[in-house]
Amino acid sequence: MTRDSASGAAFEAAVQSHAADQASRPGFALVQAWQGMDLAGIRRHLVAALRAVGIDEADDDARFLIGHVLEPVSLAQALADAALWSWQDATRLADLAALRLQRVPLSQILGSKPFWTLDLKVTGDVLTPRADTEALVEAVLARCADKPLHMLDLGTGSGAILAALLSERPAWTGQGVDLSPAALAVAQQNIDACALTARAQLARGRWGESLRGHSFDLVVSNPPYIVREVLARLEPEVRDHEPALALDGGEDGLDAYRVIMADLPRLLRPGGWFALEIGYDQGAAVLALAQAAGLTALECLPDLSGHDRVVLGRAVLQNG
Numbered sequence: 001m002t003r004d005s006a007s008g009a010a011f012e013a014a015v016q017s018h019a020a021d022q023a024s025r026p027g028f029a030l031v032q033a034w035q036g037m038d039l040a041g042i043r044r045h046l047v048a049a050l051r052a053v054g055i056d057e058a059d060d061d062a063r064f065l066i067g068h069v070l071e072p073v074s075l076a077q078a079l080a081d082a083a084l085w086s087w088q089d090a091t092r093l094a095d096l097a098a099l100r101l102q103r104v105p106l107s108q109i110l111g112s113k114p115f116w117t118l119d120l121k122v123t124g125d126v127l128t129p130r131a132d133t134e135a136l137v138e139a140v141l142a143r144c145a146d147k148p149l150h151m152l153d154l155g156t157g158s159g160a161i162l163a164a165l166l167s168e169r170p171a172w173t174g175q176g177v178d179l180s181p182a183a184l185a186v187a188q189q190n191i192d193a194c195a196l197t198a199r200a201q202l203a204r205g206r207w208g209e210s211l212r213g214h215s216f217d218l219v220v221s222n223p224p225y226i227v228r229e230v231l232a233r234l235e236p237e238v239r240d241h242e243p244a245l246a247l248d249g250g251e252d253g254l255d256a257y258r259v260i261m262a263d264l265p266r267l268l269r270p271g272g273w274f275a276l277e278i279g280y281d282q283g284a285a286v287l288a289l290a291q292a293a294g295l296t297a298l299e300c301l302p303d304l305s306g307h308d309r310v311v312l313g314r315a316v317l318q319n320g
């Protein structure tokens with residue numbers, strides 16, 4: 001073999017290696033499929049591709065992904081004016097869309113999720129804030145006025161509940177506790193972005209363990225409550241991409257409630273409130289745990305779909 005053909009073969013191998021790298025890039029197949037398409041065509045193709053992997057909200061997801069790439073131009077504007085859509089936009093869209101096709105949650109791809117009146121940062125280290133949890137925020141706000149109150153959010157995750165409540169109640173202060181340092185980093189960014197830094201303090205800890213000697217007028221939590229065996233059957237977005245720490249409630253889904261309920265009488269000041277998010281079928285069990293812990297004024301409230309979603313109540317006003 002001559003020197004020339006040897007280096008020719010080496011170069012060919014290098015080209016092949018690069019081509020293989022390119023082909024393994026998540027958006028590569030989409031970029032190939034979209035050659036020569038305008039935005040309307042790409043949108044149609046993307047909706048069909050999302051639907052084909054089992055995503056029900058394919059229309060909405062395509063709209064959000066395209067909107068994210070177009071920002072601040074709207075989809076309607078870009079559909080009406082071809083000059084507002086470039087091939088560079090298409091390749092950026094392909095990389096994001098490829099993640100969605102792998103069932104990465106939209107919130108993690110976009111990096112944020114609206115919750116209450118806020119737009120919160122989301123990563124794979126935190127549970128994506130859900131509309132269900134707004135039922136808890138609403139229930140607390142309906143019962144607790146804007147006068148000085150110190151609250152605690154156990155397992156704060158993204159900080160969603162803490163941030164939503166403090167943003168509505170300027171006289172309140174609060175603490176957020178989470179076992180995950182990565183979650184706390186996200187929560188801190190949300191607290192800071194909501195201009196709540198001066199009123200919210202975050203700390204690493206397992207439930208109330210790090211809070212010896214502290215007491216609160218209000219304790220809230222959206223603890224992990226999925227029955228462990230059910231976790232494996234959840235949609236891939238949740239099962240594969242959201243933190244198990246925020247979802248796995250143990251054998252019967254009630255592990256976290258047992259710990260929290262046992263701690264509430266110590267954590268709550270006399271007459272203080274608690275509000276916990278629950279699974280749709282956990283109302284009776286969690287109410288029973290609250291009763292056993294000596295908590296009073298117990299209520300179980302539904303979310304907007306009519307499912308039991310919040311158990312709340314109070315610590316007795318005084319002992320004896």
Ligand code: GLN
Nearest residue numbers: 222223224225226246247
């Ligand atoms: N509501 C969430 C879900 O069903 C679970 C949240 C939790 O365990 N706290 O995905």
